[in-house]
Amino acid sequence: MFEHLKFDRSTVPNRIVEEIKALIQEQKLVPGEKLPSERDLSLTFNVSRNTIRESYKILSTLGFIEIKQGHGAFVADGVNNLANLTDQYFIRSDQLADLFEIRRLIETSAVIWSVERASDNQIDELYQFVKETVLLLNENKVNDRILSERDHTFHTKIAELSDNAIAFRIMNSLTGLFNKVRQETSKIPDRIHDSWQEHTQIVEMMKKRDSVKAKEYMEKHLQSVEQTLKEELEGGKL
Numbered sequence: 273m274f275e276h277l278k279f280d281r282s283t284v285p286n287r288i289v290e291e292i293k294a295l296i297q298e299q300k301l302v303p304g305e306k307l308p309s310e311r312d313l314s315l316t317f318n319v320s321r322n323t324i325r326e327s328y329k330i331l332s333t334l335g336f337i338e339i340k341q342g343h344g345a346f347v348a349d350g351v352n353n354l355a356n357l358t359d360q361y362f363i364r365s366d367q368l369a370d371l372f373e374i375r376r377l378i379e380t381s382a383v384i385w386s387v388e389r390a391s392d393n394q395i396d397e398l399y400q401f402v403k404e405t406v407l408l409l410n411e412n413k414v415n416d417r418i419l420s421e422r423d424h425t426f427h428t429k430i431a432e433l434s435d436n437a438i439a440f441r442i443m444n445s446l447t448g449l450f451n452k453v454r455q456e457t458s459k460i461p462d463r464i465h466d467s468w469q470e471h472t473q474i475v476e477m478m479k480k481r482d483s484v485k486a487k488e489y490m491e492k493h494l495q496s497v498e499q500t501l502k503e504e505l506e507g508g509k510l
Contacts, residue, residue, distance in 0.1 A: 385434035
């Protein structure tokens with residue numbers, strides 16, 4: 273079941289989380305079913321056991337799996353109703369404002385908390401990740417799918433660095449909706465370049481520990497993405 277999955281190494285934990293979530297949502301993994309051991313899955317994906325452990329920890333935090341000490345990881349009981357919630361929605365112009373209201377509420381707060389709570393090393397890792405992505409983008413070395421994965425990593429990492437487990441859990445639970453937005457924005461010329469320029473501004477303010485500016489740039493980024501999508505939807509281009 274897992275052998276066919278291939279990942280961009282920089283986004284491995286989140287990609288593993290998304291793939292296992294998808295298997296649960298599609299009921300290919302059912303409540304109570306035991307997942308492969310950290311050792312077996314690390315060999316399958318050719319990644320470290322720490323990477324698998326991190327992925328399982330995220331899935332446990334989100335309520336998708338239950339980790340039983342000494343016994344392994346199991347699909348949580350009753351998870352499918354929660355896991356399928358985001359599949360009930362689709363991107364329409366009248367829902368777009370609601371989605372971005374929630375994003376602004378969570379992400380502008382998360383970036384403030386990240387500035388206040390994350391270590392210098394954690395913020396520097398995110399900064400290097402953004403700079404690397406911009407370089408790859410400018411050199412045309414990444415496709416839309418990888419850029420979408422990296423965008424997901426950027427935003428969920430800020431939620432993780434906020435050290436607020438609820439904000440992190442909500443962000444990941446809404447991934448289905450956010451991924452649909454990313455799929456739409458990937459079709460819009462120049463939007464990807466604009467987004468990563470805006471990501472750079474955000475993380476630069478995080479490095480400076482300027483929570484006011486970091487929040488301001490996050491707000492502007494989300495407004496810019498929303499406005500672009502709104503125009504494209506209203507113009508019938510999406």
